[in-house]
Amino acid sequence: MPVSTRSQVTNHEENEQRTRTRHRSDQADASSHLNVALRNPHHGLKEKMKALTLLYEQQKRASSAFRNQSPKPDEKRFATHPSVDLVNSCKREDKETKDSRLLQDVMKENSMSTMPAPMGAKLPSSRVTRTFVLPQPPTEDAKENLLMGPDRILGFPSCPRKANVTTTVARKLSMGSSVAQTELKGVNGDKNMQELEKPEAVSGKVVPSGSRILVFVRLRPMSKKEKESGSRCCVRIVNKRDVYLTEFANEHDYLRLKRLRGRHFTFDASFPDSTSQHEVYSRTTADLVEAVLQGRNGSVFCYGATGAGKTYTMLGTIENPGVMVLAIKDLFTKIRQRSCDGNHVVHLSYLEVYNETVRDLLSPGRPLVLREDKQGILAAGLTQYRAYSTDEVMALLQRGNQNRTTEPTRANETSSRSHAILQVIIEYRVKDASMNIINRVGKLSLIDLAGSERALATDQRTLRSLEGANINRSLLALSSCINALVEGKKHIPYRNSKLTQLLKDSLGGACNTVMIANISPCNLSFGETQNTLHWADRAKEIRTKEGEANEETLQVPDSGTDQAKLLLELQKENRELRVQMARQQQRLLALEAQALAANSPTPSSVSSLLTPPSTAHPNEKRKPRSSFLHGNCFTPELKRKVAPEGFRELQQTVKTLEAEIEKMKKDHALQLKQKDDVIRELKRKSDKQLERGGTEGVKKSGVQTRATLRPKEKNTGELKSPSHRFRSPVPTTKKRSFWDITAANSPSVTALSGRKTRSHVIPEPGPPSMLLQSRRARRTQLKAQRRNQRQEMTMVGHLYLFSSILSAQAGSSTWEERRSNIAW
Numbered sequence: 001m002p003v004s005t006r007s008q009v010t011n012h013e014e015n016e017q018r019t020r021t022r023h024r025s026d027q028a029d030a031s032s033h034l035n036v037a038l039r040n041p042h043h044g045l046k047e048k049m050k051a052l053t054l055l056y057e058q059q060k061r062a063s064s065a066f067r068n069q070s071p072k073p074d075e076k077r078f079a080t081h082p083s084v085d086l087v088n089s090c091k092r093e094d095k096e097t098k099d100s101r102l103l104q105d106v107m108k109e110n111s112m113s114t115m116p117a118p119m120g121a122k123l124p125s126s127r128v129t130r131t132f133v134l135p136q137p138p139t140e141d142a143k144e145n146l147l148m149g150p151d152r153i154l155g156f157p158s159c160p161r162k163a164n165v166t167t168t169v170a171r172k173l174s175m176g177s178s179v180a181q182t183e184l185k186g187v188n189g190d191k192n193m194q195e196l197e198k199p200e201a202v203s204g205k206v207v208p209s210g211s212r213i214l215v216f217v218r219l220r221p222m223s224k225k226e227k228e229s230g231s232r233c234c235v236r237i238v239n240k241r242d243v244y245l246t247e248f249a250n251e252h253d254y255l256r257l258k259r260l261r262g263r264h265f266t267f268d269a270s271f272p273d274s275t276s277q278h279e280v281y282s283r284t285t286a287d288l289v290e291a292v293l294q295g296r297n298g299s300v301f302c303y304g305a306t307g308a309g310k311t312y313t314m315l316g317t318i319e320n321p322g323v324m325v326l327a328i329k330d331l332f333t334k335i336r337q338r339s340c341d342g343n344h345v346v347h348l349s350y351l352e353v354y355n356e357t358v359r360d361l362l363s364p365g366r367p368l369v370l371r372e373d374k375q376g377i378l379a380a381g382l383t384q385y386r387a388y389s390t391d392e393v394m395a396l397l398q399r400g401n402q403n404r405t406t407e408p409t410r411a412n413e414t415s416s417r418s419h420a421i422l423q424v425i426i427e428y429r430v431k432d433a434s435m436n437i438i439n440r441v442g443k444l445s446l447i448d449l450a451g452s453e454r455a456l457a458t459d460q461r462t463l464r465s466l467e468g469a470n471i472n473r474s475l476l477a478l479s480s481c482i483n484a485l486v487e488g489k490k491h492i493p494y495r496n497s498k499l500t501q502l503l504k505d506s507l508g509g510a511c512n513t514v515m516i517a518n519i520s521p522c523n524l525s526f527g528e529t530q531n532t533l534h535w536a537d538r539a540k541e542i543r544t545k546e547g548e549a550n551e552e553t554l555q556v557p558d559s560g561t562d563q564a565k566l567l568l569e570l571q572k573e574n575r576e577l578r579v580q581m582a583r584q585q586q587r588l589l590a591l592e593a594q595a596l597a598a599n600s601p602t603p604s605s606v607s608s609l610l611t612p613p614s615t616a617h618p619n620e621k622r623k624p625r626s627s628f629l630h631g632n633c634f635t636p637e638l639k640r641k642v643a644p645e646g647f648r649e650l651q652q653t654v655k656t657l658e659a660e661i662e663k664m665k666k667d668h669a670l671q672l673k674q675k676d677d678v679i680r681e682l683k684r685k686s687d688k689q690l691e692r693g694g695t696e697g698v699k700k701s702g703v704q705t706r707a708t709l710r711p712k713e714k715n716t717g718e719l720k721s722p723s724h725r726f727r728s729p730v731p732t733t734k735k736r737s738f739w740d741i742t743a744a745n746s747p748s749v750t751a752l753s754g755r756k757t758r759s760h761v762i763p764e765p766g767p768p769s770m771l772l773q774s775r776r777a778r779r780t781q782l783k784a785q786r787r788n789q790r791q792e793m794t795m796v797g798h799l800y801l802f803s804s805i806l807s808a809q810a811g812s813s814t815w816e817e818r819r820s821n822i823a824w
Ligand SMILES: Nc1ncnc2c1ncn2[C@@H]1O[C@H](COP(=O)(O)OP(=O)(O)OP(=O)(O)O)[C@@H](O)[C@H]1O
Pocket: 219, 220, 221, 273, 304, 305, 306, 307, 308, 309, 310, 311, 312, 313, 412, 414, 415, 416, 417, 449, 450, 451, 452, 518
């Protein structure tokens, strides 16, 4: 991290001191005695030597036991290191001789030193020798670390480590399955990696359950420029885990000549400069990819000073692709192998945080706004591309990198000036042991952070310094978050920068997170390297939440192929049924047409309808007509039977209808006759009245109507019609009829009751009554009436005929039905 306050460093050193003390207390009595002696700088040299001898004896035994157990460290690992020759030459020496010489050196130095033993060692600057004071056994590894060449090196491990591989225990990702471990073994094939230490062992305290952030360190090789400038390597990686950082004392700084600076760190794995990209990927990210395929979220981020090799680790080159490329390739390969139906969805988004603005790298445009919802922090409007192959992903990645802000600085020619986040969301289906289909969704975030830098290291130009300030600010926010998370604070200041907002899930969410700290071997970058290692060491203690795998079991009872078969069968059946139904409909239509043709009234039958029926039995109960929709109606036998039977029925119906019509005709003729009689009677009466010159009645009543002429008939409740069909309803005493109301509202009654209604309005006088017309005019009117009646009768006959045909077609089964069908 760019900034580390004095108090933080002090705290850290105190913690380490405490850890050292705790470790020492675990040792034997003699060792504890030694510790007491070592802690006291004013203790006698004799006692110190005694203790050292004791310690040496003890550690010698331990180291010989260790040599018997553990495999020899790979000599090739250090091939590029400046001290390789020295290391090899040392190895060629007899171990015992070497150890004893070391001890002698130590004892000599201690006898000469004025510094307290555990704090370091000193040699006169003229002497070219190695100077150590080791509170830990001088194991082979430690010796390697200290053999830094002919120069005067002031270095020592700050943290004692038991020289026993069995103390390191494998740390697992929170994958919830054995796959992780299997993969780990398969991919790494390294005993030490399988036996990574427990989180508790790393932090030195009991921590709650959950997944700890995995922290790895990668050392980059010395650049040509650095070599040419005569820079030295200040970092040693031992046993692929331990990082020894040493500081070369400045020969001209006489005041600090005696000051010793050097640190020792232990991580989940540390990669020397010769480590290949594939090895880095397989050790750091392969398990994470596996976890993502199990439906979990995973994050990998590279952290380090500018020019330390973050982008190289994440992106790499075309010849040596980095973690991003290898992870995506691995994802695609594994999805294709595992997907049960061959389908998968891979969505890709790529953004950068530059000068505290979020930009879409795949479709650059306006800055994006960060929003928080239930799923976490989201960049609103970020493009999600669906990729179908690795090549497509590569093309997208390339496009995104072209859009990424990079500038040459003094520290790095292609320095990334922004933090880049590549997010891959995968969705695919797998089958479990009980053949259930499980839908899995996982998210992998690959983050390449911009490098922390000192203002002096980069250009002093305004834009670069502003970029640098923003980068440092966001990294400082990141370090604050790491601090808060490690200290278990309730409030984590994610909102201090856009970067921490975006990393919220990776740091404190339900996510498996890997941090790769990139460091430079150059002694000129000692400060930055120390900072990086310090924060990486701190990040080891962060624990992310234990999250559920994002998977959903789809309730499909049968296998995919069975399902497909079933679907095909059902489709086939459906097609067949449709064809059958169409055929049946055609047959039905044909039958109906046939029946209609057979039942349709021919001219002869119409004429027969008009002739009087020979026999008519209207009340006779008829057999219901068999329905065309009956189940057996499609048999050819029945088809032959149905037509004549229907025809016979129809003939009978016609006959009955004819009889009915005849009867009605008679009734109507009778009615007409009665009406004529009434008219004649009325005429006679009116003639009499006229003859009597009785115009008084006319004057009295005002308007004479037919109703006034038949008051008695009105009382009986019968109309003048002779037909029983035209009987009016019997008037009830309770209900007031319209006539009652009008009578009640008549002026005389109103005068009595004093109440007025709308019917008080006196109607306009109507046309003159028929009785007032001349005789000739009356006769013409009557003739017209009769003509109308005759026409009505003809129409009724036609209607009757028509309705009978309709009812016959509609399939009315009984006589009553048919009769009711006739619209009277
Ligand atoms: N492991 C490695 N092997 C070989 N070359 C490396 C390695 N790591 C880094 N480099 C080289 O070091 C130089 C700087 O690396 P890189 O650009 O990745 O640094 P960086 O940390 O991303 O810097 P910045 O933060 O400024 O972007 C590059 O030229 C790169 O090729």
